[in-house]
Amino acid sequence: MARDVDALAGRLALELDRRRFLQATLTAAAGLGAGLGVACDARLPVYPFTLGIASGDPLPDRVILWTRLAPDPIQGGGMPDVPVSVVWELAEDAAFTQGVRRGLAVAHPSLAHSVHVDVPGLLPARWYFYRFRAGGWESPVGRTKTAPAEGSLPGSFRFASASCSQYRESFWTAYANMADEDLDAVVFLGDYIYESGLGDLSEDVRLHDGGRCRTLLDYRNRHALYKTDVNLQEVHRIFPWIVTWDDHEVSNNYAGDIQDEDAPDSDPPASEFLLRRAAGYAAWYEHMPVRVLPPKGDSLEIFREVKIGDLLAFFVLDTRQYRTNQQCGDAIQIICPEFPDPNETFLGDAQEAWLLGGLSGSQAVWKSLAQQVIFSPTPFLGQLNFDQWDGYPFSRQRIVDHLVDRDIENFVVLTGDVHASGAASVPLGPDDLDTRIGSEFVAPGIGSSFDDDLANAAKLIFESLPHVDYLDGTRRGYVRHTVTPASWRADFRLVDTARQMTSPIRTDASFVSQAGVPGIVPG
Numbered sequence: 001m002a003r004d005v006d007a008l009a010g011r012l013a014l015e016l017d018r019r020r021f022l023q024a025t026l027t028a029a030a031g032l033g034a035g036l037g038v039a040c041d042a043r044l045p046v047y048p049f050t051l052g053i054a055s056g057d058p059l060p061d062r063v064i065l066w067t068r069l070a071p072d073p074i075q076g077g078g079m080p081d082v083p084v085s086v087v088w089e090l091a092e093d094a095a096f097t098q099g100v101r102r103g104l105a106v107a108h109p110s111l112a113h114s115v116h117v118d119v120p121g122l123l124p125a126r127w128y129f130y131r132f133r134a135g136g137w138e139s140p141v142g143r144t145k146t147a148p149a150e151g152s153l154p155g156s157f158r159f160a161s162a163s164c165s166q167y168r169e170s171f172w173t174a175y176a177n178m179a180d181e182d183l184d185a186v187v188f189l190g191d192y193i194y195e196s197g198l199g200d201l202s203e204d205v206r207l208h209d210g211g212r213c214r215t216l217l218d219y220r221n222r223h224a225l226y227k228t229d230v231n232l233q234e235v236h237r238i239f240p241w242i243v244t245w246d247d248h249e250v251s252n253n254y255a256g257d258i259q260d261e262d263a264p265d266s267d268p269p270a271s272e273f274l275l276r277r278a279a280g281y282a283a284w285y286e287h288m289p290v291r292v293l294p295p296k297g298d299s300l301e302i303f304r305e306v307k308i309g310d311l312l313a314f315f316v317l318d319t320r321q322y323r324t325n326q327q328c329g330d331a332i333q334i335i336c337p338e339f340p341d342p343n344e345t346f347l348g349d350a351q352e353a354w355l356l357g358g359l360s361g362s363q364a365v366w367k368s369l370a371q372q373v374i375f376s377p378t379p380f381l382g383q384l385n386f387d388q389w390d391g392y393p394f395s396r397q398r399i400v401d402h403l404v405d406r407d408i409e410n411f412v413v414l415t416g417d418v419h420a421s422g423a424a425s426v427p428l429g430p431d432d433l434d435t436r437i438g439s440e441f442v443a444p445g446i447g448s449s450f451d452d453d454l455a456n457a458a459k460l461i462f463e464s465l466p467h468v469d470y471l472d473g474t475r476r477g478y479v480r481h482t483v484t485p486a487s488w489r490a491d492f493r494l495v496d497t498a499r500q501m502t503s504p505i506r507t508d509a510s511f512v513s514q515a516g517v518p519g520i521v522p523g
Ligand code: CA
Pocket: 191, 246, 247, 248, 417, 418
């Protein structure tokens, strides 16, 4: 009964919201349309849902639905320069007969005719179906799932973590296999696009749409090219995603407002880097199913918490936008005399304070960082990768000390970036690799390649570290996680090849963290 009343109240609120929203958007669209002499719901001559549909950032009562109208996807989208009405529909069944809600969104040219609809009034831990209509066309039917109720303790939550999908270097056989998994969500850890140039079919399996991304149009076309991949579209269509970015959504190894030290001469000058960053951020926002506010100039705040009841809290981090410059150099280098600088920051003050407060305030059994680069110390023949947390040891130690001081258990770091699978127990620090304070699972990359000649050496070197149990650089794939109140299991799902259009997949290794016992064991 209480549930019925709640549901009714929710529906009434939804209806009021919807009417207010409709009124506001129709007024705005009519004004703009009238000014331009074009109707906001004109028919479109060509199918506009070429980039698919997506959902993400689930809450117990809401989820973001996304699409972008782009009849000519990799040439600017091909839409008229006017706002266009998009009808969205959500239902409890794929035939759209049960509990149907619908509303109107406006696809605006200033956001490349993308829409982010935050559908309210939903029930927790439920699968829903959704679709869009615009210009006389209908999108495919998507499927999404809300988060479990606040305060509830779900028996399990299954998700895949993924990263690093270089289009030129791979067919996304990993996504083709991921679509067959039984998942509640996908967590994407960065390098969704690559800003690099056209490519060369003597090395690459397919080509980019143009040269290196510099302008907003370049980044829009690059996202659109990636989004035309049918395997990627399918995984977006059937699971909600929780997404963060890394460097390649803008430029390799950038740090805050400082561009890559190895940027080619053809890139815009370093003094113009923030303009390029603004373009990359804007295009990312336009193409991701995220619940964040649109970018303001060259800034876009994306760090946020996604709660899976009291089972799991994802702290989705941005380790790019606020970091100080890499010390000693952007990649794997010898340690320079000025290292470490106590003034370095990896997260910036605001995000770090938010994270530390979130970690100590969380009611969740498992506290997980959904982030970009390797957290655990990984010295490499006396050198460090200064682009990773190793390059920012004070920032990392403040998090580790906070966990230890507050007795915060069940800390799990999710990582991407390096195109190699990895599993480690997070140690107390570079000088104590034996005391365990958490676990780290590094996703292998959907398609970005790892140097074959280095794979064996890297395996030998990293697996000889006391806290690292596993490294594989030979194959692409993703990590499938099964989280319960008692344990966290990670299965490394690797495809035989990403250089052909299809591939079998297998579990190469599995590791388990038991609740209350820091670190991992083979599973
Ligand atoms: Ca990266």
